[in-house]
Amino acid sequence: MTVTGSADISDITSSASQLRRFLAGLPGVDQVGAEARAATLSTRSIKTTAKAYALDLAVRMIDLTTLEGQDTPGKVRALSAKAIRPDPADASCPSVAAVCVYPDMVPVAKAAVAGSTVKIASVASGFPSGRTSLDIKLRDTADAVAAGADEIDMVIDRGAFLAGQYGQVFDEIVAIKGACGAAHLKVILETGELATYDNVRRASWLAMLAGADFIKTSTGKIAPAATLPVTLVMLEAVRDFRDAYGRQVGVKPAGGIRTSKDAIRYLVLVNETAGDDWLDPDWFRLGASSLLNDLLMQRTKMRTGTYSGPDYFTLD
Incomplete structure (x- = not known):
């Protein structure tokens, strides 16, 4: 899908009716085509030096996350240490992109990653x-930012969106972006x-029109979480949004990405859909904490020729 001849964003978002008209006018998603395209790209094989590069890139794109009621300062510090130095036995292993925690744990995580490149992300907005x-x-949101969060992960009100209250969802994103x-x-x-790929496309455009820096698939609390076809639709949206308005927006699939093969499939999808401008942690993230150990095992295998068992690396 390509959006051409689009009106200015200020015109599109000047009223709820204008916003509704624009979103309703987006071309529908070819479900069969999207799923077939994602399936075809998932068969691409990446070998040798390209695979080594992809593994390191995937590590650099991970948001290492703990969002549980049982989170403790000690757990957050341990996770932060792993984020900085994922493989203590291999100094060449890059740090991950960010540590994601609840707002009350932001000060603990911020102190733990001080002096490193790892950013602190925090979920907010209910x-x-x-x-x-x-x-x-x-x-x-304001409390998390004041505590040192570099990134805020907010969740839209899906009930309002599914009821067609696009203006309400838009206004909330704008307000939280301001905070x-x-x-x-x-x-x-x-x-x-x-429920539908058409809704994923509309929600992606709605979020970008409201000022989102990234659009993210999932909280990780609802199944299904990230899938290749859904991520394909979102990647098409950010590509077309940049073509139409000149602003690049990142994408983050989250939940259910567990193996190195999965991660590489997503990287191929990014390259073939949005382009290599998005193959950077500034523009693509993987919300998949359980993925990290598998990436580390694959890196060790490529470096030493033997697999380390899963117990060789710390649990997330």
Whole structure:
């Protein structure tokens, strides 16, 4: 899909009716075509030096995440140490992109990664349901940013979106983006609850029109989470948005990406859909903490010729 001759963003978003008209006018997604394209690209084989590069790139793109009620400062510090030095036995292993935690754990994580390249991301805005008042969402965001969060992962109100209340969802994203200050905003669509690829496309455009720096598939709390066809639709959206408006937006599939083969499939999808401009942690992330150990095992195999068992690396 290519959006051409689009009106200015200010015109599209000047009213709820204008926004609805624009989103309703987006071309529908060819479900069979999207799924076939994703399946075909997933068969690409990456070998030798290209594979080594892809493994390191995938490590650099990971948002290492802990979002559980049982999170403790000790667990967050351990996760942060792993984010900085994923493989203590191999100094050539790059750091991951970010550590993602609840807002109350931001100060702990920020202190733990001080002096490194690892960023701190924090979920805010009523994660994972998004069903809290805007005042609470804004206070949650402001508190996380004040504590040192470099990135905010917000979740849209899927009930409002599915009810066609696009203006409400848009206004909330705009308000939370304003509360982020210098922090980047990732907008979680929770694609597993959006039901159709057409809704994924509309939600992607809605988030980008509202100022999202990244669009993200999932919270990781709902199944299905990230899938290749859904990510394909989102990659097409960011590509077309940049073509239409000149602003690049990142993409983050999250949840269910567990193996190095999975990660490489996503990298191929990025390259073949959006282009190599997105093959960078600034523009593509993997929300998949359990993936990291498999990437480390594959790196060790390529370096030494033998596999290290899964117990060789610390658990996430």
